[in-house]
Amino acid sequence: MSVYRDILFTKVDEAALSAVIREKYPNVQFFEDRDWYIDSTPPNIPSIDVATTRNVFFIMPEPDWRPTLELYSRDNTYWISNFPELLGFVERSGGVWGSENLTEDGEPRIIMEGSITIMYKPPATKAQASFKGVIWRLFDKVGTWRLAPFGKTTRRRLDWEKTDKRLWAGNDAIRWANENTLRSFPGDDEVIFKPIG
DSSP states (O other): OEEEEEEEOHHHHHHHHHHHHOOOOOTOEEEEEEOOETOOOEESSSGGOOOSSSEEEEOOOTTOOOEEEEEEEETTTEEESSOSEEEEEEEEOOTTSSGGOOOOSSSSSSSOOEEEEEOOOOSSHHHHHHHHHHHHHHHHHHHHSOOEEEEEOOOOOOOOOOOOOEEEEEEEHHHHHHTOOOEEEOOOOSEEEOOOO
């Protein structure tokens, strides 16, 4: 089972989230979501924003934890078979992680939805429930869920308020959107979102 939040994050927001997670959990490890060979270095990275893959795991291992590798496919690639109890997964916001989607000055051309998932087998242990709560509270340091809904075709503000905390925009993504009135965040087929204020 898993619980998730959708995100609209730039690389700056990913770096900020990585930093606040590391501040709370100094033992955090980030892994690119890819296979590796038994004699190669596991795909550890210092933070989410430097990943070359769209998907990144973050784990809070016990001090004596070491990854156990399991043969994953016929081409001799391996995968971690013993992820720790406290495990999260980031699907990075599209339009941010690929250099082809950046302008010449490094700004994203568009910020699409990604997500952050806290993963566990139900029922959640006390540690997993606590971990989920901590990670969600950290979001307040790096972004906001308060976004205004607009009609996708009319570009006019709609007469309802976004009240759920499912979709979050990072502080740098908000800066990006506020720099140009034509910039917005995706919603569904009929709705886009813009920063409030």
